[in-house]
Amino acid sequence: MALLEVNHLAIQFGGLRAVDDFDLTIEKGELYGLIGPNGAGKTTVFNLLTGEYKPNEGIIKLDGENITGKSPIEINKAGIARTFQNIRLFKQLTVLDNVKVGLHNHYRYSTAASILRLPSYYRVEKEMNEKAYELLKVFHLDRDADTTLASNLPYGAQRKLEIARAMATGPKLLLLDEPAAGMNPNETQELMDTISLIRKDFGMTILLIEHDMKLVSGICEKLTVLNFGRILTQGITKDVLADPEVIKAYLGDD
Amino acid sequence: MKERAALIDRTSRNDFVTYGMVIAAFVIVQILSSMGVLTNQLQGLLVPLCVYAIMAVSLNLVVGILGELSIGHAGFMCVGAFVSALFSNQVGGGMPSLLRFIIAILLGGIFAGIFGFLIGVPVLRLNGDYLAIVTLAFGEIIKNIINAVYIGIDGRGLHASLTSANKLVDAETGVILINGPQGITGTPRDSSFLIGILLLLVSLVIALNLTHSRDGRAIMSIRDNHIAAESVGINITKYKLTAFTLSAVIAGFAGALYAHNLATLTATSARFGYNMSIMFLVFVVLGGIGNFRGGIIAAVLLTLIPELLRFLSNYRMLIYAIILIVMMIISWNPASRAFMEKHRLGGHLFKKKNTAGKEGE
C-alpha cells in the first residue's frame, strides 16, 4: 500500500479550476518532487493535502486512511506535516519553543499542572526539552536555542527551523514548500544533505515543491510536473527532466 | 528535585524577580505606613492600586499572550464585583469574615470566568478588529443590564425585574439585593492592602505559570502565526478559550476586591464602562505588551502620579491619550524601530522582541 494516494483531486475558485484531475502516488520512504512554472498550482495542491483547502472533487488517502476534507489539525494528527512557501515561524518564541510547539500533541500535561507546577509539569517539560534538542542537533540549530528568538536567525536557519518544527510533530509524510527559496548554493547543498539525512535517519517520506533544479535533480527520485493546474507528466526524475514538453513549459527555466 | 533545579532557568528566575518586586512593594508600604508617612489619600489608594494591577495582569494575558484586543474587560470585573458582593451581603454574619471573603472572591472569579467562556465561544472566532468591537459591546451590555436590573429575595424565592423594585418582593420578609441603578449597598469592607497583594500574587502565578508552559506556548503560537499553529496540530479554539477564560477569572478576582472596598456598588459607566477598559489597555501598552511586570508598574505609576500631582488631574486623560499614541508609534513604526535598535534605545520596549521571548529582562 502506498503511503499517499491521491485520485482525481480538483478545486475550483470561482470560475477558475486551480487544480484539475490531479493524481499522485507516493511510496513509503520516497523522495518525491512537485515542479512546474509559477502559478501552476503546486502550493494549492499542498494546501489541499494539508486541509487548508477543501477539494471540490477527488480522494486523498494517507496510509490507507481517507483524509479528504479533514481539517488541518486532524490531518496533522493523521501524519502530514508541512513547511510554507513564506516562512511561518513563531517569531516571538525562541528556537527551542518553536520546536516544542511542534511536540505539543505528543507530550501532554494538564492546564492545572501548568498553573500549580505539579510534578508532571517538570517531568514532561524535561522530556520535551530532550526531544527538542535531539531534533535541533540534526539541523545544527541547538546552540543557544533557548535564548535565540526565531526571528533573529539567519534566513537559511529559519527555513531549517521550520522543517525541524514540522518533524517534531512526528509525521509520516513531510511536505516542503520551496525549502531552498532564497538560499545561496552553499546553503542549498547543506539543505540537500539535511533532507537526505532526515530521509535516511527518520525513514521519512518527503514531497517537495522546488524551482531549484540542482536540488530537484540532486535528491528527488520521482517527479510530477504541474502546469495550469493539470499534470503535464510524471515519472522518474531523469526522464521527466529530459522530456521536451517539460522543457517547453518552463521555457528556459533552469 | 534535580529536574526541578534544571528548570529553575532564566525564565523562572525572571518570574521570581516579578514576585519579589510585588512583595518588596508590600513591605515598603507597610514600613512607610507604620512610620505614619502615608497620607490618608495614599492609604485610600492602596486597594485600588491592587485592583488595577490585577486588571493589568488579566488584560495582558489576552492582549499580550493571546494577541487579541479586548476592550470590554471592565465587564468581567463588573460581574466579579456584583456576584461577590451579592454573596457577602446574603451570607452576612453567617460565617467568619475572612472565609466569607475568600469564597466571595472565588465566586466572583468563577462567574466572571463563566461569562468569559460564554462570550469567548462565539467571539474568539472573529477577526481582530471585530473581536475588539464585540468585546466592547459585551462590556457595555453587561454593565447596562446589571445597571437596569432589580433583584430581590423573599420567602417565595428570587425575583428579578427590569423596570422597578416596587412590588418586587413581599413587603415584610423581602429584601432588595440589587436595586437597579442604585446597585448594592452595605457590602462588608473586607478588602485590605494585604489581601490585595496576595490576590495580585495569585493572579501573577496563574498568568506567569500558564505562559511558561505547554499551554502558554500553544497560545503564543496562535498569536504569532495561527495558520502555522494549525498546521502543527494546535487546537486554536481550545487555547483561545483557555486564555480568555482564565483572563476573565482574574478580572473577576479584581472585581471582588474592588466591590468589598466600597460602601455602594453601582454599575456606572465611570466604574465599569469602556473608559475603564481603555485605561487598562493603556497600562498594558505602556508596560510593554505581554510584559506582566511592566503592566503592573504602569498601572501603579499611571494611577499614583495623577493623584499626587493634583494640578494635572484635569489633563490626566489627555496625557494618557498622548502617551498611548506616542508609545504606539514609537514601538511599531518600522523606521522608528530600526532607529531604536540601531542606537540600542528603549530597551524595555523591545525586551519582548529582542531577548529570549521572556517578558521583562
Place this chain on the structure above:
Amino acid sequence: MVTFIENLINGLSMGSIYAIIAIGYTMVYGIAKMLNFAHGDIIMVGSYAAFIMISTLGVPVPLGILGSVIICLCLGIMIEKIAYKPLRNAGSPLAVLITAIGVSYFLQNGAMLVFGSNTKSFTSVIPASIQTMQIGPFQVRGIAVVSILTSLILVGILQTFIGKTRPGQAMLACSQDRAAASLMGISVNNTITLTFAIGSAMAAIAGVLMCSYSPALTPTTGAMPGIKAFTAAVFGGIGSIPGAMVGGLVLGIIEQLSKYYISQQVSDAIVFGVLIIILLVKPTGLFGKVIQEKV
C-alpha cells in the same frame, strides 16, 4: 398604528444619520484597512465646530455647516498623517487600532478641556417653519425628512464618484489590492488621504444632523453613536457602502422601537446584542465578501 409608523420614521431618521457615519467607517476600513475608532469623535468635533460658529459667532447656518465640514476634513487628514500613516506597515492591525483608541481619547478629553464638560444646547439647523410637519395622519419632524434625504443624496453622490471618476476608481482599486493599485501608478497615500477627507466631511454632516435631532452636546456625544454606527457597518458588510446604508437604517429602526416599546436603558443592550448575533451568524455581514487568507 400611527404611533408605530411615527416611530418607524424616527427610527429611519436616526438610522440615516447612523448610515452616514457608517459609510465613513466602511470606506476607511475598506480602503485603509483599519478601524478608525476616532470616527465618532470627529463627529463630535464637527458638532462643536458648527455650534461655535452658528450659536456663538452668529455665522449663517449654511456657512456654519460648511465651516464644520472643512474643519473636520482637515482634522481627519491630520489625524491620518500624524497617527495612522506611521503605522500603516507596522505588521500588526492591533497597533493601529490601539492608536485609534488613543486618538479618540485625545479628541474627547481635548474637547472637555476646551469646551467644558457641561452640556451645550445645540440649535437645530432645521428652519423653524418645518420643524414639525403633518403628513396625512402622521406627525413628522423636519429633521427626519432632512436626514433621510441627505443620506440618500450623499450615497448617490458617493456611488457616482466611485464608479465614474478617476479618484473614485482609485479608491476602489486600493480597497481590492493596494499593491497592484500602486503598481498601476495610483498614489496610495493620496487615495487614503482622500478617503479620510471624505469620511470626516461626512462625519461633520452627521454631527450637525445628529445634534439637530437631539440637541444635547457634550464631549462624549460622538462615542456611542460611533460605536453603534460601526455595528451598522458590520451588519451591512464592512467595505460595502450600500451595506452601510442599509445597516444604518435597520439599526436606527431597531433602536427606536426598543426605546419606545421596552426601555431606553435596555435599547443599547439590544442594539449591541443585534451586532453580536449578526457577527456570529454571518461574520461578513449582509453584503460583505469572504476574503480567503493566503496560505
